[in-house]
Amino acid sequence: MDHIYLDHAATTRPDTASVEAMLPYLNGEYQNPSAIYQPAVKIRAKISSIRADIAGFLNTSPSSIFFTSGGTESDNWAVRGAAHIMRSKGRHIISTSIEHPAVLNTLKSLESEGYEVTYLPVDKNGIVSVSDIEAAIKDDTILISVMHANNEIGTIEPVEQIGRIANGRGILFHVDAVQTFGHIPIDVEKLNVDFLSASSHKIYGPKGCGILYIKNPSSFVKILYGGSQENGMRPGTENVPAIMGFGEAVNIARTRINDDLAHDMKLRKLFMDKLTEEVPGVKFNGSKESVLPGILSVTFEGVTAETLLIILDSNGICASAGSACAAGAIEPSHVLMSCGMDKESASRTVRFSTGRENTEEDIIFTVKVIGDYFRGRSKS
Numbered sequence: 001m002d003h004i005y006l007d008h009a010a011t012t013r014p015d016t017a018s019v020e021a022m023l024p025y026l027n028g029e030y031q032n033p034s035a036i037y038q039p040a041v042k043i044r045a046k047i048s049s050i051r052a053d054i055a056g057f058l059n060t061s062p063s064s065i066f067f068t069s070g071g072t073e074s075d076n077w078a079v080r081g082a083a084h085i086m087r088s089k090g091r092h093i094i095s096t097s098i099e100h101p102a103v104l105n106t107l108k109s110l111e112s113e114g115y116e117v118t119y120l121p122v123d124k125n126g127i128v129s130v131s132d133i134e135a136a137i138k139d140d141t142i143l144i145s146v147m148h149a150n151n152e153i154g155t156i157e158p159v160e161q162i163g164r165i166a167n168g169r170g171i172l173f174h175v176d177a178v179q180t181f182g183h184i185p186i187d188v189e190k191l192n193v194d195f196l197s198a199s200s201h202k203i204y205g206p207k208g209c210g211i212l213y214i215k216n217p218s219s220f221v222k223i224l225y226g227g228s229q230e231n232g233m234r235p236g237t238e239n240v241p242a243i244m245g246f247g248e249a250v251n252i253a254r255t256r257i258n259d260d261l262a263h264d265m266k267l268r269k270l271f272m273d274k275l276t277e278e279v280p281g282v283k284f285n286g287s288k289e290s291v292l293p294g295i296l297s298v299t300f301e302g303v304t305a306e307t308l309l310i311i312l313d314s315n316g317i318c319a320s321a322g323s324a325c326a327a328g329a330i331e332p333s334h335v336l337m338s339c340g341m342d343k344e345s346a347s348r349t350v351r352f353s354t355g356r357e358n359t360e361e362d363i364i365f366t367v368k369v370i371g372d373y374f375r376g377r378s379k380s
């Protein structure tokens with residue numbers, strides 16, 4: 001049976017064109033891009049052209065784009081690097097309680113090294129208050145790190161306003177844009193960010209590849225030491241096949257971004273309407289307006305997410321409770337708890353995340369499976 005994949009916030013199926021763009025580099029074009037011979041020069045030129053494409057997509061220059069092993073490394077690099085270069089000015093960092101573990105756990109490690117972190121709460125829709133950010137700023141605040149959109153509930157944070165404040169106060173600003181890059185248009189100039197993290201596998205590219213945008217690379221630091229790749233800022237032989245696949249995925253995203261958004265919006269509306277119609281007591285989490293349409297967080301009545309996910313799985317439907325990174329963990333989602341949900345309701349919450357390959361039939365079938373479960377239960 002073909003699966004119905006409703007877990008795009010965890011990862012996406014690589015686009016066929018992205019896979020095809022990788023294939024030559026797994027095989028014939030294997031040379032080390034740092035070498036001097038022609039085949040290597042060709043690969044180096046191709047990497048440069050992808051860097052330029054990504055820079056154009058973000059409205060910046062190629063010298064600000066650095067390839068990494070993915071969103072996690074980009075987050076670590078931005079946060080640790082910023083803390084390091086600013087340490088003589090201060091040790092205070094502002095973030096939110098709903099960040100991805102790649103940011104949260106990096107901040108925790110900095111706390112153990114003497115930094116002070118303010119984790120701002122969010123409202124019931126998962127939105128951090130801009131005035132809370134302003135109020136949290138102290139003389140020794142050096143960095144603000146706020147995610148663009150949350151991976152569990154899809155809420156989009158007011159990063160443009162936060163960027164203006166950070167910029168005005170001379171505080172560095174990092175945005176984890178892993179869920180939004182390639183999904184909604186991003187202009188790093190408009191956002192006033194100093195650092196922005198993105199990942200390939202959340203936009204129909206291969207895993208193990210991402211970028212960090214660095215506004216002023218000449219005044220930044222590396223956190224990995226080795227060779228002189230990535231303009232001396234990120235050592236290690238380039239993951240050439242993944243960069244090729246990522247580049248193709250970015251170019252596809254660029255042409256499809258509005259169609260993808262419209263598609264997810266249509267599916268979201270259908271999903272919400274059908275669930276409301278067929279399943280008693282459903283509750284939708286996150287913001288209604290400021291949201292990535294592809295992420296739908298639903299709390300069900302009287303059934304645990306675990307039970308529902310097993311039923312969905314036995315019908316070939318892939319979805320998650322909370323995030324993939326928390327799957328298998330017994331701890332309730334820190335994101336849902338931050339939105340004021342109690343543990344018990346959090347344990348009844350499922351995240352559905354749609355994408356390009358999903359159809360209206362997928363949604364209708366998924367809701368039917370859930371509806372059948374509830375109807376069967378009310379009979380017995």
Ligand SMILES: *Cc1c(COP(=O)(O)O)cnc(C)c1O
Binds near residue numbers: 010071075100150176
């Ligand atoms: C997936 C994700 C990451 C981690 O990216 P990887 O490329 O898997 O390391 C970081 N932040 C957010 C918001 C994510 O959704």
